[in-house]
Amino acid sequence: MPLSPPAPQRAQQLLAQLERYGSRENGQLAVGRRLLQDHPDLPLTGFAISRSICPEPGRPLHSLILRVGEHDTDGITAWARALGTEPVIDGARYRLDTALDGIGIWASATIPEDRYDMDAAVFVLTADDVSFTLRGLLVTEFGEDGDLLFIGHPPVREVLATTSAYYRDTCGQRLSAFDGHVLADSITRGWGRFVAYPTRTEWQIRSASEDTPGALPVTWMYAQDGHTQDLGFDRCPACRRPSRGLDYHSETGQRVHVCPSPACRHQWPFTDAPLPSPIPVGTEYRQDHRAALATC
Template sequence: MPITPPAPERAQQLLAQLERYGSRENGQLAVGRRLLRDHPGLPLTGFAISNSVCPEPGRPLHSLILRVGEHDTDAITAWARALGTEPVIDGARYQLDTALDGIGIWASATISEATYAMDQAVFAPTVDDVSFTHRGLLVTEFGEDGDLLIVGHPPVRDVLAVTSFYYRHTCGQRLRAFDGHVLADSITRRWGRFAAYPTRTEWQFRSVPMDTPGALPVTWMYAQEGDTQDLGNPAHCPACGRSSRGLDSDRVTGQRVHVCPSPACQHQWPVDDTPSPAAAEHHQDRAALATR
């Protein structure tokens, strides 16, 4: 991409912007002035500042972020070399990561997807590329609704086991189906490609026909089609004695309540309530009957 130097008046605007947000005490403002003075021909659309409370060892406490075009990787290269270093290239992402006068200098740009060699970025995921493994399956949380993406077309029972494991151990919840459906109805099998774009750690997934080069079988579990229920410590229903871990909130009071899992009971009782002696005796009688 062509590198267009900012006009002098633009440099003054950038400096004024930095003066509004930068601190004179930590050196970010002085470094910003120096960059504009020493490198007036390099592209720059704005500044941002960053301050770390607990920086990693050897990292600056205060940093100055240089804003360039989203896909202007040439600008990252130019700034890096002007500051005596080279850009850090990870897949399609170019980063500037250096320091000047004790102030961190950071910038980033990504090669656009339209111009990146996406076919060459296709890969087969391993355990290092997914959120977790269960029953030998590679599983990744996908999106913001708790959906799961599983590599392969495993049996339905394994998909349900993975889903139960994830919601119980990661979310502390139970996932149930809506309106009389079963969770298996939320399972969809497809084919797709994993591409290391912009980087291997921030990969993309695209559904493709089965005969597409690099296509892999995948299974989706659409959690938004289910109903989640919080889980707590086991407790016995005061009404029927059945063990329950299900929690909910009372619609009137908002108080946390246990929920009996028995469809014939569905009793709710406050989480902090102690079962009455009558309820305890009722539970003991049911337990005794169950052992006969």
């Protein structure tokens, strides 16, 4: 039994899928039909569409994303060459980035770990690889809970000072301990290897022993174990209770103060937001880095 339907049936299925989402007016449907007609033997499991809100000069407004296998780098190469270009190779990732009849054509696939030289991908981080530098330390955010990763084993007081500055200047919050703990309890030290997989900008950290080639000292600050407060301060105009609480109005979506008193819970406009604290000299922030964590 064949693993996929014959080419004509496959093309009809993919076109029907695209017609549910694509627009005849912007040309995506016509380009999809042309790709299926001109290249029926190339790997393709589906389409996705995208529209750029603010495209860069010379970049298409509308695009088609070709879905090939997650690890089918040969398929990406075949599509690129069929469309008169070459794949863009960044580490283990192969990307198709071209245009046809004014429609962007995108696709990507990644060499699986068991076929990639992970040892050769180990590297030493620089300031360009982390979220920011502060007090001479390389620091990056990881996860979605506000945790921080420091490169090295800096003194506890430096870790706490940097964490406090990050929450104050970047998040507009004050971080404090709770449940009888101190923030220093949230600091963990170890060793890890940084691997440029799938790419250098999406690196992974893998736990390692101190004597592992390429291992670096690292310090984790599990700030999610702390309690955060917004830096804003005001008094409730209804009951005069001091309040640091901020929220979003359920209907307007505007930022508002909210009274902490259960008997009041009054909300009033947030019009006197304090200016953010100055960022210390020597601090550089980079918001485009995304760190992926892995353990072994």
